[in-house]
Amino acid sequence: MSAAADGAPRDWTIDALATLRREAARSADTHLLRLAFPGFPGIDFYFKDEAAHPTGSLKHRLARSLYLYALCNGRLRPGQRVVDASSGSTAISEAWFARLLGLEFTAVMPTCTAPRKIADVQALGGHCDLVDDASQVYERAAWHAADGACHLDQFGLAERATDWRGNNNIAESIIGQLADEPHPHPAWIVCGAGTGGTSATIGRYLRYRGLHTRLCVAEPTGAAFARGWRSRDRDAVASQATVIEGIGRPRVEPGFLFDIVDEVVEVPDTASIAAMRLLEQHLGRRYGGSSGTNLVACLQLAARMRERGETGSIVSLLCDPGERYDRTLYDPQWLARNGLDPALAEVALRGVIASGDWRQMS
Missing domain, CATH: 3.40.50.1100 (Rossmann fold)
Known part of the structure; x- marks a missing residue:
């Protein structure tokens, strides 16, 4: 890819990092x-x-770090959908940051998640993909990623995304x-x-x-x-x-x-x-x-x-x-x-x- 062709995505990444x-x-x-x-x-x-x-919640810090990690590693592109598996609080924070960056966000959550958390994700413009078996949230998030979404992957990346x-x-x-x-x-x-x-x-x-x-x-x-x-x-x-x-x-x-x-x-x-x-x-x-x-x-x-x-x-x-x-x-x-x-x-x-x-x- 030429430098000129790469310019628009790189400019968006720079703007997104400045927003964060x-x-x-x-x-x-x-x-x-x-x-x-x-x-x-x-x-x-x-x-x-x-x-x-x-x-x-505590997850505000984590969500910001996960978005920074995705942007700085070239994993998040302009207009790309974002997905993550969550029991609720992280999803709320990720939905908030997605709205800040103008991105579509999907939270894969167990059906048993507290109703208020589900409502809070939706109020921020996020979509909730509810699964009956809590152990299946990982596979469902991976399915969304295979369909083109950027998987923030809090469970896989949390310990490395934060500057300790x-x-x-x-x-x-x-x-x-x-x-x-x-x-x-x-x-x-x-x-x-x-x-x-x-x-x-x-x-x-x-x-x-x-x-x-x-x-x-x-x-x-x-x-x-x-x-x-x-x-x-x-x-x-x-x-x-x-x-x-x-x-x-x-x-x-x-x-x-x-x-x-x-x-x-x-x-x-x-x-x-x-x-x-x-x-x-x-x-x-x-x-x-x-x-x-x-x-x-x-x-x-x-x-x-x-x-x-x-x-x-x-x-x-x-x-x-x-x-x-x-x-x-x-x-x-x-x-x-x-x-x-x-x-x-x-x-x-x-x-x-x-x-x-x-x-x-x-």
């Missing part, structure tokens, strides 16, 4: 919210409010925001594992900076990352399903990096749901189930620190807004239909917060 840079410059960093619990004197809890992004050395990634942001706090280098950072991109970015950055901060992945009980991490088995699969969307993958995704994770804490779904309710009471707004999973893991780690007489800080993420789950996790009738009663777990978690004693959960 301007969007990043307009986006303020997210708040780091501090909580102190009576049962844990000397241990500070911080929660980075990723729900404050323009698209309402800096560029205001989430880890750099957290450490920067803690600089003037009593414990500027946290004992633990806790996150879930959906694509593995966030845990990979945080784990790599902590080592890059030479910090002793440890990384914990909070997982729904029986999910693939936990099972694979303990045995270092990349063929591990989940032993049970979860209702906590965005994490708890049924298989070990390509972006799951085991060796940079120091601990995995498994959390029953009922405890995650109970903890998201407690977050609302402490912070004054609703967050999703994965944020509850993170809180439970934070409390368990803090209880271990308390037993050893340690002080310090623990940082985790508030991943997405609770409004997306009004018809699922926050709906008593939906919980009853799915055999989920978080009442006992909520009482137990209140006891842990008050006493610092993890035995309250037994």
Whole structure:
């Protein structure tokens, strides 16, 4: 192809990259919210409010990185359709960026995805291709790619698309925001594992900076990352399903990096749901189930620190807004239909917060 023939696509790519840079410059960093619990004197809890992004979740960062990766690798052309497999939040962010760039977007999602998430993708001009079997989202996205769409491939590319050395990634942001706090280098950072991109970015950055901060992945009980991490088995699969969307993958995704994770804490779904309710009471707004999973893991780690007489800080993420789950996790009738009663777990978690004693959960 001649240089002249290549000019129009290259000009479009340059313009698209400039659009993404301007969007990043307009986006303020997210708040780091501090909580102190009576049962844990000397241990500070911080929660980075990723729900404050323009698209309402942690996945805003990932979506921008995936588009940048596709553009800089020559995979995304002007007017090309875009596709990705998602359980919801990433799809919302990708649809938002597709609209920003004037591109058509299709999200391949399980039929069981929270209805609010499906509606949000559609409201942004995206199309939802729903599949009954959640394990088929990968093949369906590949089918769209074979038909000419650019597959953003969050599950395959998340850990490499994000600049883990800096560029205001989430880890750099957290450490920067803690600089003037009593414990500027946290004992633990806790996150879930959906694509593995966030845990990979945080784990790599902590080592890059030479910090002793440890990384914990909070997982729904029986999910693939936990099972694979303990045995270092990349063929591990989940032993049970979860209702906590965005994490708890049924298989070990390509972006799951085991060796940079120091601990995995498994959390029953009922405890995650109970903890998201407690977050609302402490912070004054609703967050999703994965944020509850993170809180439970934070409390368990803090209880271990308390037993050893340690002080310090623990940082985790508030991943997405609770409004997306009004018809699922926050709906008593939906919980009853799915055999989920978080009442006992909520009482137990209140006891842990008050006493610092993890035995309250037994």
